[in-house]
Amino acid sequence: MNEVIHIDDSADPRVAPYVSIRERDLTGRPDGRFIVEGKVTLSILAERSRFTIDSVFIGETRLEPLADILAGLPGDVPIYVAPQTIMDAVAGFPIHRGVLACARKGEPIGLENLLSGETLLVLNDISNHDNVGAAFRNAAAFGVDGIILDERSCDPLYRKAIRVSAGSALWLPFHHGETGADHIAALKDAGYDIWAMTPGASATPIGDMPVSGKVAVLLGAEGPGLPDGLIGAAHPVRIPMAPGFDSINVATAGAVALSRIFEARQTA
Amino acid sequence: MNEVIHIDDSADPRVAPYVSIRERDLTGRPDGRFIVEGKVTLSILAERSRFTIDSVFIGETRLEPLADILAGLPGDVPIYVAPQTIMDAVAGFPIHRGVLACARKGEPIGLENLLSGETLLVLNDISNHDNVGAAFRNAAAFGVDGIILDERSCDPLYRKAIRVSAGSALWLPFHHGETGADHIAALKDAGYDIWAMTPGASATPIGDMPVSGKVAVLLGAEGPGLPDGLIGAAHPVRIPMAPGFDSINVATAGAVALSRIFEARQTA
Numbered sequence: 376m377n378e379v380i381h382i383d384d385s386a387d388p389r390v391a392p393y394v395s396i397r398e399r400d401l402t403g404r405p406d407g408r409f410i411v412e413g414k415v416t417l418s419i420l421a422e423r424s425r426f427t428i429d430s431v432f433i434g435e436t437r438l439e440p441l442a443d444i445l446a447g448l449p450g451d452v453p454i455y456v457a458p459q460t461i462m463d464a465v466a467g468f469p470i471h472r473g474v475l476a477c478a479r480k481g482e483p484i485g486l487e488n489l490l491s492g493e494t495l496l497v498l499n500d501i502s503n504h505d506n507v508g509a510a511f512r513n514a515a516a517f518g519v520d521g522i523i524l525d526e527r528s529c530d531p532l533y534r535k536a537i538r539v540s541a542g543s544a545l546w547l548p549f550h551h552g553e554t555g556a557d558h559i560a561a562l563k564d565a566g567y568d569i570w571a572m573t574p575g576a577s578a579t580p581i582g583d584m585p586v587s588g589k590v591a592v593l594l595g596a597e598g599p600g601l602p603d604g605l606i607g608a609a610h611p612v613r614i615p616m617a618p619g620f621d622s623i624n625v626a627t628a629g630a631v632a633l634s635r636i637f638e639a640r641q642t643a
Numbered sequence: 644m645n646e647v648i649h650i651d652d653s654a655d656p657r658v659a660p661y662v663s664i665r666e667r668d669l670t671g672r673p674d675g676r677f678i679v680e681g682k683v684t685l686s687i688l689a690e691r692s693r694f695t696i697d698s699v700f701i702g703e704t705r706l707e708p709l710a711d712i713l714a715g716l717p718g719d720v721p722i723y724v725a726p727q728t729i730m731d732a733v734a735g736f737p738i739h740r741g742v743l744a745c746a747r748k749g750e751p752i753g754l755e756n757l758l759s760g761e762t763l764l765v766l767n768d769i770s771n772h773d774n775v776g777a778a779f780r781n782a783a784a785f786g787v788d789g790i791i792l793d794e795r796s797c798d799p800l801y802r803k804a805i806r807v808s809a810g811s812a813l814w815l816p817f818h819h820g821e822t823g824a825d826h827i828a829a830l831k832d833a834g835y836d837i838w839a840m841t842p843g844a845s846a847t848p849i850g851d852m853p854v855s856g857k858v859a860v861l862l863g864a865e866g867p868g869l870p871d872g873l874i875g876a877a878h879p880v881r882i883p884m885a886p887g888f889d890s891i892n893v894a895t896a897g898a899v900a901l902s903r904i905f906e907a908r909q910t911a
Binding site for chain 1: 891
């Protein structure tokens with residue numbers, strides 16, 4: 376087991392990265408650190424993540440139940456342990472699960488490094504952490520090779536997004552930056568068929584779409600959907616729905632599209 | 644416009660149905676009343692719901708912006724209006740949206756009344772309001788004729804479930820009661836092909852499933868999934884997924900399955 380350090384003062388500088396988590400994570404941390412919460416995501420961080428772990432911070436009653444996961448950590452990662460009250464005081468709100476970890480984002484993945492993937496998911500203006508997390512979970516389930524998010528989409532490494540992603544935000548390669556127009560230009564250059572998901576009646580029904588070669592599924596904000604400029608620059612694709620009810624959740628629309636592509640590639 | 648009644652005392656008996664909403668709604672109301680929250684769901688309650696509306700309770704600043712929706716209410720529904728502080732005091736927590744309504748569940752729909760529908764969704768042990776709401780939204784999007792929930796599933800007419808359902812819980816017919824085994828027996832008697840959704844490797848891949856006649860899609864709790872007894876009594880169907888990642892959200896799995904059935908019926 377790694378070094379276990381007992382923390383009995385909420386002002387201990389060793390747990391400074393865990394102070395006021397909520398506020399700091401919403402505004403973003405200039406030092407490139409991010410926080411992971413919960414047992415399942417900690418186990419993925421230990422086993423499968425592409426990020427460097429700084430430390431783990433857990434409630435004292437969790438040391439025993441988490442022993443297996445903690446044994447899988449790199450040897451130099453300190454395990455800070457504190458009573459629940461100290462942990463809550465540090466974080467600034469109750470950490471019911473009693474499991475936190477801090478990791479470093481490191482060098483971001485360049486857009487060009489994702490453009491060899493067979494299937495990509497491209498998120499445009501998705502500013503809700505639940506939706507970004509759910510989109511990652513669905514992308515992982517259907518074998519997507521990478522995710523591209525425009526600069527207005529929110530951070531997949533926000534605590535809640537990681538949790539909703541079922542931890543996939545920790546290993547599924549993604550690039551976050553630029554605009555949807557930039558992404559479409561780069562994807563076209565790289566030979567992708569870009570499916571712009573839209574409820575528009577003139578779009579091609581998804582069942583009629585051939586799947587061959589590289590495909591990128593482009594999703595826009597719930598409510599407004601993708602801007603016309605992006606739809607027009609890509610291949611508009613719609614999921615047939617009942618009359619008078621033309622919208623499902625954006626991550627769900629992604630799942631419906633990606634499941635078709637996954638199956639088409641399996642049977643090809 | 645209906646009668647507008649100004650409330651200036653949080654103890655006014657006319658707004659008694661709105662007192663301590665959160666606690667009362669989680670335990671269930673013996674009088675069969677339920678609360679609807681938010682503008683979109685109020686408009687569906689007014690236009691398309693199958694329930695009788697008791698009253699509407701809105702913040703005083705909302706009277707003007709909601710005028711169009713309020714004009715669509717049956718003439719005998721009183722509109723209670725109060726300052727935000729009174730509204731929050733009545734409800735017991737901040738009603739940011741400033742829009743509430745109270746309606747009555749009335750006589751529940753009998754299971755037998757749903758068994759003529761072409762496509763049904765059957766929920767087993769879904770105890771999370773977000774998942775029940777999302778399952779309704781997806782069912783509405785893909786033209787499901789009715790939803791059956793076992794007795795352990797949660798109430799689709801809980802405030803949050805209604806909101807997540809995009810209001811479809813207010814008009815999509817559902818039956819809530821009995822066990823999954825009871826449902827399977829009744830569905831078989833009525834001639835349904837029952838698709839038990841499961842990640843099990845021996846289940847039929849969804850792309851190989853013919854859609855003809857009456858189909859019921861059966862979904863189990865996230866995590867454990869459907870119990871073996873129910874899977875064995877139905878037709879096990881799986882959504883192909885990437886190796887090592889065998890689970891998507893239960894409502895999302897419903898969307899993937901229902902979208903296939905909807906399209907197959909369209910092209911048939």
